[in-house]
Amino acid sequence: MDPVSSIRERLAQALAGAGSSVVPEDIVLEHTADLSHGDYASNVALVYAKQLGKNPRELAEQLAAAVRDAEGVASVEVAGPGFINFTLSPEYLYEMLEIGRKHGEKWGSGVGLKGKKVIVEYTDPNPFKEFHIGHLVTNAIGESISRLFAFSGATVKRANYQGDVGRHVARAIWGLLQSGESAKDVKALGRAYAAGAAADVDGSPVKEEITAINKKVYERSDKAITKLYDEGRKTSLAHFEELYDILGTKFDYYFFESETGPFGKQVVEKHVADGVFKESEGAIVYDGEKKGLHTRVFLNSEGLPTYEAKELGLSKMKYDTFKYDTSVIVTGNEINEYFKVLLAAMSEVFPELAAKTRHVSHGMMRLQEGKMSSRTGNVVTGESLIEDLADVAKARAAESRARDKEKLAQDIAVAAIKFQILKGAMGKDIVFNREQALSIEGDSGPYLQYTHARCHAIMEKAKEAKVKGKFDAGAPPSDLTRLVYRFYETVVRAQEQLEPHIVANYLIMIASAFNSWYAKEQILDGTPAAAHKVAVADITRLTLKNGLWLLGIPAPEKV
């Protein structure tokens, strides 16, 4: 039995003896904030003291006495107002870490979600428009959440949902017709969209031209427009693939609005008769007021499906493709209110699917100069940001030990961007500070990569010196080893809360502890103690490697 279960069980028994009944799972046992307080701490004495009419410290002492023989625990102490602190035995700690070293890339993974099928939808860029840094945010988060699920044993499918029809497409085509540029050129597409969007304003004759183009796109009635559409779509999608490759994402399924639209419309129409949706002012709406939300249009007065109808259809299309147990959808938080209405409608139309759906929304990435907009051209594209960062990294990469310096510069760029996105809790806006993003020092992705490479270098040197790593139970556990031990439990928490930043911050703690240790400790010192230190470096290396993988950040062996 593991220490956590063992401690909980004994505490529950002891509490029962004292006159309070609790199930072991409800006992709070957490990692200590301060390692001087031990490895785990429980507040049960504080919680139940009043109910039992006892002094908290007194109760704590009484409970502590009953759990001293818990599995893997070396000492139990009462501290502060009545906390019970547990310190793991070196034998247990090192045994776990030794197992971890053997598990290699599996270190930190679990089987808690074995057999579960999860589909994660994210990124969702629109063909004919720029892939901007907002898409980078969704991509980084979605990819990390996918990996957290996979690491917990689930079967994960990645889905991308792209808007290949709609007014934005017509705008871009209008722009192409004006400029005469090729639809096979990604940059020309971006310019064409910006031109079309700028011209598409009330009162302008262009507005009607674009509406007409939009109609022709749907109907495929105009040969020239259809050709531009097909070429442009293909160009955009191919371009996105290049970016996914750099970002380390491989999608299993692609869904398009051209498919979800018609299907979503069917679904909505089918549920007008049973009263889920109703006609109002020429449109088909869902009355969200009855659930404390607001009413939203699902089919507009021209009979065209809105985002809500499409997303409704999409939920079923996904399920028909992959019988998921959980469907995670990652989007920006500006659609939070719509999504609540959508989920309310879904709970009536597809109740079993609504129950499996989890919406994860992230804050907007904003520039310090103001809101980004692809309409005005005030947009930072994903690729330009990666390129800028890679340029900065190149100078460093030039003097590195890596063989492929171009690749290294790119890996560093991806790490810098992704870490900036993933280090904060979800939901809050991410202020995009160019200078800070370009910085590769401090709490950053490159810092983690650097530390990982350092660990790797030690392992290579150890191999040359023929020193094999082995933990020595006689060596008092350092802060570093005690933190590394928490990896698995940290991953579980991040997965349950769908919060990659828990892993990101944990890794910074690990890297920081390692670097402090590294600075004052000679690892390959030629003494018998070297074996233990090599083992510590090795498990640190694996923790950083697997942790970076969870964040979707490349972990080169040499930087």
Next chain:
RNA sequence: CCCCUCGUAGUUCAAUGGAUCAGAACUGCGGACUUCUAAGCCGCUAAUGUAGGUUCGAUUCCUACCGAGGGGACCA
């Protein structure tokens, strides 16, 4: 006017209701090392929007106010 988020050092972020230190990083100043990667290490200064409430204990939960962002039927 209503609904939803969110207000933590100068800046960007932490803190599953906890522990007389609310942690980092960046910036600034100052150090150490003829040692395995100095993108590193060590030190100093600095913060919970305001007012109440619940609790043994509040950055965290509740109420009001102030401030920022998003939404409030045919774009997402």
